[in-house]
Amino acid sequence: MLEQVSPWPSGCQGAVSLTFDDGSASQLELAIPLLNELGLQGTFYLNPRDGFEGNLAPWKDAAAAGHEAGNHTVSHPCAANNVAAAVVQRRGECGARRRRTLEEMTLDEMEADIVEASRRIRSLVPEQRAISFAYPCYQSFVGRGASRQSYVPLVARHCIAGRGVGEKPIANDPGHCDLAYVWGWRCERMRGAELVGLAESAVADGRWAVLVFHGINEGHLPIGERDLTELCKYLARQRGRVWTAPVARVAEQLLAWRERAQPA
Numbered sequence: 419m420l421e422q423v424s425p426w427p428s429g430c431q432g433a434v435s436l437t438f439d440d441g442s443a444s445q446l447e448l449a450i451p452l453l454n455e456l457g458l459q460g461t462f463y464l465n466p467r468d469g470f471e472g473n474l475a476p477w478k479d480a481a482a483a484g485h486e487a488g489n490h491t492v493s494h495p496c497a498a499n500n501v502a503a504a505v506v507q508r509r510g511e512c513g514a515r516r517r518r519t520l521e522e523m524t525l526d527e528m529e530a531d532i533v534e535a536s537r538r539i540r541s542l543v544p545e546q547r548a549i550s551f552a553y554p555c556y557q558s559f560v561g562r563g564a565s566r567q568s569y570v571p572l573v574a575r576h577c578i579a580g581r582g583v584g585e586k587p588i589a590n591d592p593g594h595c596d597l598a599y600v601w602g603w604r605c606e607r608m609r610g611a612e613l614v615g616l617a618e619s620a621v622a623d624g625r626w627a628v629l630v631f632h633g634i635n636e637g638h639l640p641i642g643e644r645d646l647t648e649l650c651k652y653l654a655r656q657r658g659r660v661w662t663a664p665v666a667r668v669a670e671q672l673l674a675w676r677e678r679a680q681p682a
């Protein structure tokens with residue numbers, strides 16, 4: 419049944435979501451204007467830390483233009499290895515405090531962080547219906563060793579979808595992928611032609627590609643503006659057969675399609 423009716427909007431053969439993490443200034447300065455000019459919408463995963471009402475105010479306009487403001491937790495907790503590396507990178511910075519690690523956190527603490535981040539994002543952009551989640555540092559656990567546990571069930575409970583990381587070039591199967599841990603592809607430093615090829619391979623299979631970006635022309639995981647532009651122009655030209663939409667929008671579409679195909 420699932421295979422007989424396309425999950426995608428009329429004429430489209432597959433889907434692509436453009437996702438951007440950590441709310442960097444280059445996303446506001448370069449990515450949002452590019453997407454707006456081409457009529458595309460992306461998902462921007464934000465950390466609504468204290469003072470978010472002012473710091474994240476520019477994202478209200480982005481949301482009004484149809485982009486998704488996604489949940490990336492308040493505190494962006496990562497594994498001890500990531501946190502130690504970040505502290506070494508910032509050595510010498512005044513006031514650089516060591517962050518709490520995933521190994522030190524409990525499920526209750528993680529749930530409180532996720533719920534609070536969604537509450538803050540909703541207060542910033544109340545018109546947004548659903549919120550998807552992106553696992554900080556692509557990690558989905560708390561604790562260590564024998565007490566290590568997945569926090570994917572918390573994301574399933576509180577967000578419409580969760581973006582993790584998966585293997586290229588296997589894109590998400592619309593009928594069977596776990597929406598609480600959708601596979602994203604890390605795209606830092608990729609060339610435009612590679613990005614177009616990845617998107618095209620997903621669409622050729624009728625699947626959903628979720629591309630992960632951070633800073634544009636800057637930061638430790640950069641994508642070049644020229645390469646991002648090449649991808650976005652391709653997506654705009656192919657809009658009749660490639661559905662480009664925010665993660666939450668695609669998740670809503672798939673949930674409705676699965677419901678229709680497999681009524682309870």
Ligand SMILES: [Zn+2]
Pocket residue numbers: 439440490494554555
């Ligand atoms: Zn992040």
